[in-house]
Every structure is written in C-alpha cells, then in structure tokens.
Amino acid sequence: MSAKKVTETIARFRNDILNGTLPFGSLLPSEKELAAEMQVSRPTVAKVYNALQKEGLLKKTPGQGTTVVFNGERKKYTFGLLLPGAGESEIFGAIHDHFLAIEKEKEPKFLWEGAIANHAQVRQNSIIKICERYIEENVSGVFFAPLERTENAAGVNKKVCELFDKENIPVILIDRDIYSFPERSQYPVIGLDNFNAGYIMTKHLIESGCEKIYFCYRKDSASSIYKRIAGCNSACFDAGIPFSREHIMVGEPADLNFVRKMKIVPKKTGVLCANDSTAAVIMSSFKQIGILVSRHVLVAGYDDMKYGKVLQPSLTTYQQPLFEIVTISYEMMLNRLVTQHSIAANISLTGELIARESTKFA
Structure with missing residues (x-):
C-alpha cells in the first residue's frame, strides 16, 4: 500500500x-x-x-484487540508553518498545500504567514517576528524549513529553535x-535523501556521456547542498x-565571468546545479557566452519546478517526495505531542529523476 x-x-x-x-468501545x-480484507500486509x-x-x-491492548477510546472530547491542535523559502522555491508552496489538505480533514489548524518575501534578507528580518506571533497564538508545534541564502542564516535558524524550545513548543x-x-542538531529532520539524490543525478550525467562534472550552487545555500556534493563525489569516484x-563552483549563475570559470569540454561536460532556479540561469x-546546452554541455537541477518543462531545452531535474515529507512530518509531530519525547531522527526519502532534453547530447 502506498503512503497516500x-x-x-x-x-x-x-x-x-x-x-x-x-462509537466509544x-x-x-x-x-x-x-x-x-484489504489485501495488504499486516x-x-x-x-x-x-x-x-x-x-x-x-487503544491497542495485547490479548484483547484494538478498541475505540474516543469519547467525543478531543484536543484541537494549532501548528505554525515556518517556510521562509517559499519566496524562492515552488516546493514550499506545495508543502503548504499538502498541510492544508490535512487541515481540510477538520483535524488541526495551520498558521502560515505566506511566502514572507522574495528577498532572502527581508525574510531574515521578518522571521523572528513571525515566531513571536506563533508563540502568542500558543501553537502546539512548529514545522520549520530553515532559512538559507543569507550570511547569518545559521544564527537566525538557531535563534528560531531556541525561542520555541524556551516555550516547550516542539x-x-x-x-x-x-x-x-x-554536524547534526537535536531536532527531527524529514526531507530528501540528498546524498542519494546527488549520486543518482551525477550517475545520470555520466551515463549520458559526461566525463567531467561540475557541481554549481549559490553562496549561503541550504546545508543539504553538502550531502548532494558528497553524493556527486561518490558517483564520480x-x-x-x-x-x-x-x-x-560557488557563485551567482547570472555572473558571466563566474560561468566562464567552468572549463567546458564539448560533449563531455555536465553541470549539476543545486536547484532548478540555478540551473535555469x-x-x-x-547561451550568452556561446555555449549551448545539449549541444556542448549537459545541465540538470533539483525540485522539478514548473518552468523547467518549458525551458529550451527542457530541464532534467529531481522531483522531491513532498507528499511523503509532509505526511511523515505530521505523524512525527503527533507522536511528539502524545509521548512528550523527542529524538534527533533523520528520515531521508528518495525522489524521482525526471529526464528531459537538457541531459541529452544532440
């Protein structure tokens, strides 16, 4: 049976x-x-x-079976969604939509401040105020996608978690x-298996004819980048x-001088980008410096953004298992609220490679 x-x-x-x-009992x-009856495994x-x-x-009782213990009174939970990256990536908007689907089952209530802003620095300045509002709302727990793309992101992310810790909000x-x-924090993390994703995408570029691989990302990107680089390195090895x-390669993809630093060997070079946004730029x-994707070089990204399908050539990408990420996160939160016990669990899920024209040599 699928997770769905x-x-x-x-x-x-x-x-x-x-x-x-x-009914009860x-x-x-x-x-x-x-x-x-359902033709599934036990x-x-x-x-x-x-x-x-x-x-x-x-309630499951050994030797007695499973009985209904709900008697008409049940605590209603309110959760805060802290997804500052929604201003840059579609995946966080999609994650919000999956949480909203859970809310429509008339279970919890989710608070969300929206995308916050397109500019990373503005998001950094706003995030603490949002945390304070969530604390005032007495939320039962918070789902937090850590801030990235600013120099002080690590410090802000730590402060965010400390604010909720102080109030015993998981x-x-x-x-x-x-x-x-x-390095590893004390908080549960649910997300993509980034090492595997780095390995799979690099292997795809190699199998497509590349004998030279670059990994490209913007400065101050998410910490998950380092796992993807490790996977890329392993596949090359x-x-x-x-x-x-x-x-x-660490820099701005729109900077032509930065892009020129990549020594492209025609029909033998692949560039794996941290995300689709970087890949598109x-x-x-x-193209501006006379190098054509799919003719001279192959390019791939991550996240399966909608615009990737209409780029010329269309962009090969790695689709994240967003539904599963949200479902497991929610179940883990409920468990945390019931048991009052938290462990630094790291649940890494596999996604799907979406192969398109940008990784096929013409």
Whole structure:
C-alpha cells in the first residue's frame, strides 16, 4: 500500500470514529483480519492503527484487540508553518498545500504567514517576528524549513529553535537541518535523501556521456547542498572520473565571468546545479557566452519546478517526495505531542529523476 493509500485509510477510520459510526468501545478487526480484507500486509495495517492510537482515538491492548477510546472530547491542535523559502522555491508552496489538505480533514489548524518575501534578507528580518506571533497564538508545534541564502542564516535558524524550545513548543525540521552536514542538531529532520539524490543525478550525467562534472550552487545555500556534493563525489569516484574542489563552483549563475570559470569540454561536460532556479540561469548564461546546452554541455537541477518543462531545452531535474515529507512530518509531530519525547531522527526519502532534453547530447 502506498503512503497516500495509508493516509487515506487513516482518514477513513478517523472520520468514522469522529462522526460516531465507530462509537466509544467499538472493537476493531484484528490486524490480521483487516490485512486479509484489504489485501495488504499486516505491518501496513499496524501503521494505520498505530497512527490513530497516537492521536488518542484507538487503544491497542495485547490479548484483547484494538478498541475505540474516543469519547467525543478531543484536543484541537494549532501548528505554525515556518517556510521562509517559499519566496524562492515552488516546493514550499506545495508543502503548504499538502498541510492544508490535512487541515481540510477538520483535524488541526495551520498558521502560515505566506511566502514572507522574495528577498532572502527581508525574510531574515521578518522571521523572528513571525515566531513571536506563533508563540502568542500558543501553537502546539512548529514545522520549520530553515532559512538559507543569507550570511547569518545559521544564527537566525538557531535563534528560531531556541525561542520555541524556551516555550516547550516542539519543532520538526522540514527539508534540512539547521546545521551544515556532517554536524547534526537535536531536532527531527524529514526531507530528501540528498546524498542519494546527488549520486543518482551525477550517475545520470555520466551515463549520458559526461566525463567531467561540475557541481554549481549559490553562496549561503541550504546545508543539504553538502550531502548532494558528497553524493556527486561518490558517483564520480565509482566511475573513475576526477572530482575535486575545482569542480565545485560557488557563485551567482547570472555572473558571466563566474560561468566562464567552468572549463567546458564539448560533449563531455555536465553541470549539476543545486536547484532548478540555478540551473535555469546557468543555461541562460551559457547561451550568452556561446555555449549551448545539449549541444556542448549537459545541465540538470533539483525540485522539478514548473518552468523547467518549458525551458529550451527542457530541464532534467529531481522531483522531491513532498507528499511523503509532509505526511511523515505530521505523524512525527503527533507522536511528539502524545509521548512528550523527542529524538534527533533523520528520515531521508528518495525522489524521482525526471529526464528531459537538457541531459541529452544532440
């Protein structure tokens, strides 16, 4: 059963319990019986029952079965969404939409200040005020995608978490940690397996004919970049292709002098960019200096932004598992509220390579 199907099954049972179709004291089918009825594995059914138990709707008692313990009174949660990167990347808008879908099930309430701003420095100046408003609203927990693209991002991210810690408000980190790899914070992190994503995309470029790989990103990018670089390095090592500091390009993709620093060997060079935004600008800059993507060089990015399909050539990218990231984050938050116990769990999910024209030599 897919993660989406599990979520739908949880929602169906939840609704039946809340509307009284399954009243207090009802004995539910055993995991084995329900698994046979739904034609899924017993562990899959266990996930459904466990999730509802964490919400305080069911109770699993060894030797007695699973019963409904909801008696008509249930705490309503309000959560704060702190997604400052929504001003630059579509993925955080999509993440918000997935949280909104959870809200529409009439369960929690999610507070969101929107994209905040397109400029990273403005977002930095606004984020602490938003945290203070969430604390005033007495939120039950916060889902936080750490700030990036500013020099003091690490300090601001740490301060954000400390503000909520002081009020005993649990924080779940989305997409990345507040510290750079290999350092690790005390907060749960749910996001993409960035090492694997770096490896997969680099391997794709190599299999497409590249014998020289560059990894390009903007200064002060998210800490997840370092895991992607590590994956890129590993794929090059396995293929016997040199990869060192000179292949890691840090700068503004619109700066033609910066782009010229990449020594392009026609039909043998690939450029893996930290995200689709960087890749799109790199492609434009290459064109301005007479280097054509798919003819002379291959380019790929991450996040599967909508505009990637209409670029010329269309952009190869890596699609993040956003639905799964939100679902698991929410389940982890509920568990944190029920058990009052937090561990620095790191849940890394795989995405999907979307191959397009930008990684095919013409």
